[in-house]
Amino acid sequence: MKPPEVDRVAASRAAVAARRARAAVKRAVTERRLSAVSVLDTALSSTESVEATMRVRDLLMSIPGLGPVRVDRVMERLGIASSKRLSGLGVHQQQRLREFLLKRAPQVERAAQSRLVVLAGPTAVGKGTVSTYIRENYPDVLLSVSATTRAPRPGEVDGVSYYFIDDAEFDRMIDEGEFLEWAVVHNKSRYGTPRGPIDAALASGRSVLLEIDIQGARLVKAAMPEATLVFLLPPTWEELVRRLIGRGTETLEEQERRLTTARVELAAQDEFDHRVVNRDVQAAAAEVVELMQIQKAIDLRGKE
Ligand SMILES: Nc1nc2c(ncn2[C@@H]2O[C@H](COP(=O)(O)OP(=O)(O)O)[C@@H](O)[C@H]2O)c(=O)[nH]1
Numbered sequence: 001m002k003p004p005e006v007d008r009v010a011a012s013r014a015a016v017a018a019r020r021a022r023a024a025v026k027r028a029v030t031e032r033r034l035s036a037v038s039v040l041d042t043a044l045s046s047t048e049s050v051e052a053t054m055r056v057r058d059l060l061m062s063i064p065g066l067g068p069v070r071v072d073r074v075m076e077r078l079g080i081a082s083s084k085r086l087s088g089l090g091v092h093q094q095q096r097l098r099e100f101l102l103k104r105a106p107q108v109e110r111a112a113q114s115r116l117v118v119l120a121g122p123t124a125v126g127k128g129t130v131s132t133y134i135r136e137n138y139p140d141v142l143l144s145v146s147a148t149t150r151a152p153r154p155g156e157v158d159g160v161s162y163y164f165i166d167d168a169e170f171d172r173m174i175d176e177g178e179f180l181e182w183a184v185v186h187n188k189s190r191y192g193t194p195r196g197p198i199d200a201a202l203a204s205g206r207s208v209l210l211e212i213d214i215q216g217a218r219l220v221k222a223a224m225p226e227a228t229l230v231f232l233l234p235p236t237w238e239e240l241v242r243r244l245i246g247r248g249t250e251t252l253e254e255q256e257r258r259l260t261t262a263r264v265e266l267a268a269q270d271e272f273d274h275r276v277v278n279r280d281v282q283a284a285a286a287e288v289v290e291l292m293q294i295q296k297a298i299d300l301r302g303k304e
């Protein structure tokens with residue numbers, strides 16, 4: 001065992017190093033080499049980081065144009081105690097703070113914070129389940145609502161599940177250039193991603209998730225090479241078959257057809273930037289969302 005004074009010396013050295021590192025982060029924010037949002041994202045993605053040990057107050061104070069009086073007012077409005085560190089924030093406090101920081105960020109920085117992520121994968125792997133989970137639990141992410149010519153299923157809500165439109169309206173949207181991409185899926189109906197809400201969300205710093213088929217993912221990558229493509233995989237082939245049958249929304253013949261397509265689709269996984277295995281919905285959703293946040297932090301640091 002080390003004598004206690006050795007531990008004390010080591011601890012005080014570590015404390016000095018942490019203080020210096022925090023000061024360097026604050027300077028970088030003041031000099032606009034690092035955005036305050038990316039400091040928050042790093043703090044939230046790693047409790048071991050220097051950023052995690054920063055006080056919210058110090059982060060706000062390092063933002064140009066915010067003095068002590070305004071910082072106190074902002075913290076009161078956000079419901080955050082003045083001694084709070086970034087790692088100690090509750091989920092709602094994190095969201096409120098992130099929203100505040102994004103609103104203050106310059107336009108170019110806001111746009112740099114946003115990510116377009118495409119989630120694709122074979123039928124019944126759980127794309128809909130994972131993206132619904134993200135919509136319900138990560139309100140910062142905009143889940144794009146596609147337009148389709150297929151009829152609504154029981155329980156589907158227009159404007160939430162899809163925009164259910166007829167062929168004439170779909171043609172009009174193609175003609176007016178309102179789709180980022182569109183495709184005929186399962187040889188049947190047409191599906192398209194409306195461009196307007198995505199452009200607006202990205203410009204304001206929100207990340208956007210598209211849950212579309214594999215041909216659609218390829219079209220998005222061609223139109224926007226900066227898009228991140230994520231391929232959702234089943235834990236095993238047998239589990240994929242079980243999920244398709246268990247869902248019970250297709251006839252036997254349709255199931256056969258989809259499984260044949262699924263084999264072809266699985267072969268496309270190497271074209272994607274990332275692969276996520278959907279064993280557990282919550283974990284898969286967290287992995288997809290984390291991809292958005294980790295990339296933000298790394299991108300901005302690269303510019304230091
Ligand atoms: N290309 C493209 N595919 C889409 C779009 N919206 C949904 N899809 C895909 O269309 C397929 C059929 O979706 P759906 O009719 O909801 O039935 P599902 O196969 O049971 O999910 C799924 O693979 C979706 O990912 C879109 O806007 N564009």
Ligand SMILES: Nc1ncnc2c1ncn2[C@@H]1O[C@H](COP(=O)(O)OP(=O)(O)O)[C@@H](O)[C@H]1O
Nearest residue numbers: 123124125126127128129243247278279280281
């Ligand atoms: N991680 C998971 N574990 C077990 N079952 C899942 C999981 N993810 C999705 N499912 C189930 O698998 C079926 C297909 O999921 P769905 O989201 O409809 O797939 P997709 O949108 O990819 O066609 C649904 O019955 C869903 O409840």
